[in-house]
Amino acid sequence: MTARSTGSSLLLLIAGMVIWGSAFLILYAGLSVGCELGWQDVALGPISLLRAILIGLWLFHLALIAGLLRWTYRHKQAAESDAETAEVDTFFVGNVLVATIVAAVATVINYAPILGLSLCL
Numbered sequence: 001m002t003a004r005s006t007g008s009s010l011l012l013l014i015a016g017m018v019i020w021g022s023a024f025l026i027l028y029a030g031l032s033v034g035c036e037l038g039w040q041d042v043a044l045g046p047i048s049l050l051r052a053i054l055i056g057l058w059l060f061h062l063a064l065i066a067g068l069l070r071w072t073y074r075h076k077q078a079a080e081s082d083a084e085t086a087e088v089d090t091f092f093v094g095n096v097l098v099a100t101i102v103a104a105v106a107t108v109i110n111y112a113p114i115l116g117l118s119l120c121l
Contacts, residue, residue, distance in 0.1 A: 016103025023061035035120035
């Protein structure tokens with residue numbers, strides 16, 4: 001990430017929270033549709049169809065954030081090892097990594113209740 005790619009770097013800074021927001025929107029929509037269609041009453045092994053769908057959507061978003069974390073961490077390592085990289089670039093890449101970690105933690109904490117709480121009232 002160089003100074004020339006400032007626009008794309010700024011997008012990377014919010015990418016994790018964009019994925020978190022996508023998870024919020026899709027999980028909420030899936031819950032609403034599933035409750036309306038009665039998916040909570042359809043058994044799929046030990047859990048309901050609705051819970052299986054929500055867990056799958058949640059894991060998909062966690063995988064996206066994990067991929068972003070891995071990519072960001074590799075870029076941070078490359079920026080630190082490159083002697084020609086400006087200090088500002090290394091600092092910015094570090095901030096992108098921290099923002100992505102925050103998004104990962106928020107995604108785990110915010111959506112973990114789908115594992116055990118009742119889904120439809």
